[in-house]
Structure formats: C-alpha cells, structure tokens
Amino acid sequence: MTAFQPRFNTLDRWLHDHALLWQFDTFLRLDTPWKAAFPDLAAYLEQVALTELHSERFYDDVFCLCPSLAVSRDWTRPALTPLPPKQEQTHLMPSYVANGIKGRKWAQIQAFVGHTPVAKQYLEWCAGKGHLGKLLAFEHGCPVHSLEWQKTLCDAGEQEAKRLKIAQTFTHANVLKHQGQAALQDTDCVVALHACGDLHRVLLEQAVDARTQQVCISPCCYHLTQDAEYQPLSTSAKQSALTLRQADLKLAVKEVATAGAREQRLKQLELTYRLGFDAWQRTARQQDHYLPVPSIQKAILTQGFTAFCHWAAEQKQLSALLNQVPCDGFESMGEQRYQHVQKLEAISQLFRPALEYWLVLDRALFLEENGYCVDIGPFCDKNLTPRNWMIRASLGTEQKLR
Numbered sequence: 401m402t403a404f405q406p407r408f409n410t411l412d413r414w415l416h417d418h419a420l421l422w423q424f425d426t427f428l429r430l431d432t433p434w435k436a437a438f439p440d441l442a443a444y445l446e447q448v449a450l451t452e453l454h455s456e457r458f459y460d461d462v463f464c465l466c467p468s469l470a471v472s473r474d475w476t477r478p479a480l481t482p483l484p485p486k487q488e489q490t491h492l493m494p495s496y497v498a499n500g501i502k503g504r505k506w507a508q509i510q511a512f513v514g515h516t517p518v519a520k521q522y523l524e525w526c527a528g529k530g531h532l533g534k535l536l537a538f539e540h541g542c543p544v545h546s547l548e549w550q551k552t553l554c555d556a557g558e559q560e561a562k563r564l565k566i567a568q569t570f571t572h573a574n575v576l577k578h579q580g581q582a583a584l585q586d587t588d589c590v591v592a593l594h595a596c597g598d599l600h601r602v603l604l605e606q607a608v609d610a611r612t613q614q615v616c617i618s619p620c621c622y623h624l625t626q627d628a629e630y631q632p633l634s635t636s637a638k639q640s641a642l643t644l645r646q647a648d649l650k651l652a653v654k655e656v657a658t659a660g661a662r663e664q665r666l667k668q669l670e671l672t673y674r675l676g677f678d679a680w681q682r683t684a685r686q687q688d689h690y691l692p693v694p695s696i697q698k699a700i701l702t703q704g705f706t707a708f709c710h711w712a713a714e715q716k717q718l719s720a721l722l723n724q725v726p727c728d729g730f731e732s733m734g735e736q737r738y739q740h741v742q743k744l745e746a747i748s749q750l751f752r753p754a755l756e757y758w759l760v761l762d763r764a765l766f767l768e769e770n771g772y773c774v775d776i777g778p779f780c781d782k783n784l785t786p787r788n789w790m791i792r793a794s795l796g797t798e799q800k801l802r
Contacts, residue, residue, distance in 0.1 A: 404768065404776075405636055408761045412640050414471060415754060421469075422751040425647055426741045427678070428690045440465045445743040453746040462747070472750045485514045497538055497564065501531050504784065509535055511780035512593050515790055516616050519589035523547065525603050525617075526575065526595045530557035530568055536591070537566040544568045545587065547580050575599060581606050589614035594787055597624030604633065604763060608770045615767065615793040618779065622759050623649035634765035637758075644755075651748060652755035655786050668738065669701050673708040675741070676734020677727070680709060681718065684725040691716060705731040760789050767793040 415422075420434040435442040444465055452458045463470040498506045513535050520542060524533035527546035534557075537544040546568060548554050554570040561568040573579035576598060584590060590612050592600055600619045607615050622630075623646045630644035674693060681691050693712045700711055709727040713719045764774045772793035779790040 404761050404764050404774070408634075408636050408758070408765060411754060411758055411761070412636075412642065414468075415751065415758060416641050418468070418751070419642070422651065422748040422755075423645075423648055424744075424748075425690075426744050426748075427675070430688075430737070432740075432744065438466060441747070445747070448743065450739055450742055453742060454749070458746070459750075462750075469750055472754060497535065500529075500560070505531070508780060508785050509593065511784065512591075512618060512790070513539060515779040515792070516591055517589055517614050517792065517794065519587075519614060521545070521588050523580075523583050523587035523590040523612075525580065525590055525592035526599050527553075527557065527570070529553050529560065530570060532591060532593050533557075533568050534560060534564065534566065537561070537568045538564060542567065545583055546570045547573045547575060547583060549574045575602055575606075578602075578606065581610060584610035584612045587612060589616060592617040594618055594620040594785075596621035598626060599624075601625070601633070604766060608767070608772075611795060613795050615772070616790070618787060618790050619760065619763065620653070620787045622652055622756075623647075625649070632762055634762050634769055636765050637762040642758075648755065649759075651752055652759055653787065654749075654752060666698055666701060670696065670698075671741070672731070672734045672738045673701065673705055674712075674734070675737040676705060676730045676732075677709050677712045679733040679737065680725065680727045680730040681713075681716070681721075683730075684718065684721040705734070756789070760791065763791055764793075767791070771795060 420437050424433045432442045432445070441462065444461060448458065448461075501509070509532050512532065516536065518540065522533060522536050522542065522544045524530060524536075524544055524546040527533055527548040528550075530544075530546040530548070530553075533544035533546045536542070544567065546554075546557060548557070548570060549572065551572045554572045557568070557570050561570075571583065573583075580603075584607050590603065590607055592603055595603060595617060597620075600617055603617065604615070625631075625646070628646065630649060632638045632640065677693065678690055682688050685691075694715055696708075696711070700708060706727060709730070710719070710722065713722055760776055764776050767774050772795055775790075775792040777790060778788040780788050782788055
C-alpha cells in the first residue's frame, strides 16, 4: 500500500456517498436535485437569505442539519502544512530579472523556485516566455531547457535569456504530440508551474516512461482535457466508483467570487438574464431542457433584459417566437432562479477542495506506483494563487513521505 492510499480511499468514499450534493448541473435543473435525500437541508436553503451564504453561521447551520458534511473542513487540513523549502535564496534578486512579469506572478514563481529541488539541469514544461526557467537559471547558474508550443513566446524568451546572459535555451515543441519525450530523458528535473489539464497529465505519463529523476509541478485546470470523462492515472483512482465529468473537474477549481464590485454586479446580471431567457425558451419552445447561449459582449447587458432576450433568441434562431411569447415577466423568473442557483452552489462549494485534493492524490499515487518518493502540499499561500498545490517526486532518493 502506498503512503497516500488510505487517505485517498477515505476521501473517495466520502465524495461518492455525497455525490448527490455536488455532481449535478445547476443550470439544467429547475428543482433541488437532492431534495428527497436531504429534505431538511433543502427546506433550510429555501428560507436562508443570499447575504448569509458562505458565512460561518450558514455553514454551522448546514453542518448541524447534515453532520456528515462537517468533514469537509478537515479533508485538506493534514496537507495544509506548507512543503518544506528545498532551497533558500541567498541574495536579493535584482529587480531587472523580474522585468516584464507582474508582481503576483513573480511572487508565485519565486515561491515555486524556493520549493524546487536543486538540480544540475532543468526542463521547463509549457514554458511560455520561460519566466520560471529564467529564475532557475539565474539563481543557480545551471542550464535550463524550456519547451513551448508558441514560437513567438520562444523567441521572446530567447531574447530575454541573451539579455540576462543565462544558460536558458528554448525549443518550439508541442508536448501533446510527444515532442518533449527526448528532453525528459536528458534532464535531471522537470518543472511546470500551472500547466493546464492534459499538459501536466502528459508530463506525468511521459516523465514516468522516461524515468526522469525529479518531477516538480503545480497542476491547474483539470477540465482542460480532450476526454469527456476524467481518465484516472493511478490504480486506486481507476478502481473508484466515481465518474468525473468535465463539469465536476470545473468545480474542483471553481472558487467563490473575489472580483471587484462592478465585475460581480455584471456577472450577477448576466446570470440572471441567462436564467430568465432559459425560462422563456422553455415556455416558448415547449421543451423543458436547458439551451446554452454563446458568450456575450458586456455592453449588451446595459441595454436591459428585453434586449438580451432578442440577442439570445437571434443566436439560437428563435426570434420568431418572441412575437408569439413576449419575454416580459421572465426577468423576475431569472432573478428567482439566480437565487436558487447561488444556494445550490453554496453547498456544492463544500466539495471543491475535496475534489481538487482527490485529483492531486491521484497524481501522487500514480507517481508512487511507479517508484517515486512523493511530497505534496502548498508551495505558497492561497491569496497568492488558489492553485497552490505542489507535487514533488524523485526516483531513488530516500526521503520522508507525508
């Protein structure tokens, strides 16, 4: 049994036992999909005010009504201890090294590098302009090979490496077409900061095949995959009764809104309009299922609900129905549905950290099963980036497993 398997098995059972509360599509349903199974919780949601959602009092009430959900506060607690740094920055970094990198991103890179194993040479996976590799090369004076599929970013990175006189080279490569396999065999340590979906999945699979000595990644955007359903990596996850859809993978990285007030108002207005239009189209078409509408220019929202409905109806070739069934009155239905959706999502958000943890553990287990010693944990605080999980793995190295 691997070091992470007991934790994974317990988490997996809990998610499976409560799947009704998180594995559904809020837009598609007009009702509360789990009302029959959790009647007291459903009744509470009907009367609670939107202003109370996500508050300590709200969750205290929820946990009182459904005690098994209180475990959600504990799932990631054993993993919240930050990973011990692998290296210390011995001098202040000159400001010119961070040229062209926004402050928050630069802070993420510095934190990631501080937790990256020291190596003779690095491979930077999905490098962009190579900012992460740039700091590794500058800090340690070691060669860094950066892979990136956009040629313009490779060119920009090469110019920056020349400016700083560091040993960083770039290769224009599509890693999804196995164009990074040879590079994985020729490096001591591969690094990837926020490689999305299939990009970091392919990295793990190919690094295992190449027996890359050290792997250090921060995974991101699990839903950016070509598969309609999640394809587990580890044996334990393959044996799970859970089947994760793309919508479930999106939930794993969906955080409670922290945008500015204006942006939040526009988002609320757009969602209200979309739900109001959905109520109209179900009535007008006499078909009780959700009809997705394309992205919209925010300027249209300022023209009001009727203008939105005319725009949306035109997108779906339904304009003629507006003459038969006017959209007046459906905005209030959209407002009611908006409140209902927000309440359902307040419950499903309880499972977001656990889902992300499940996905991180699947990756850690996969590496363990293939002979790696693995550490997982946050490499920085969540206020720096919500995707702060790091997976560190090494072959043939004695180290304490957490």
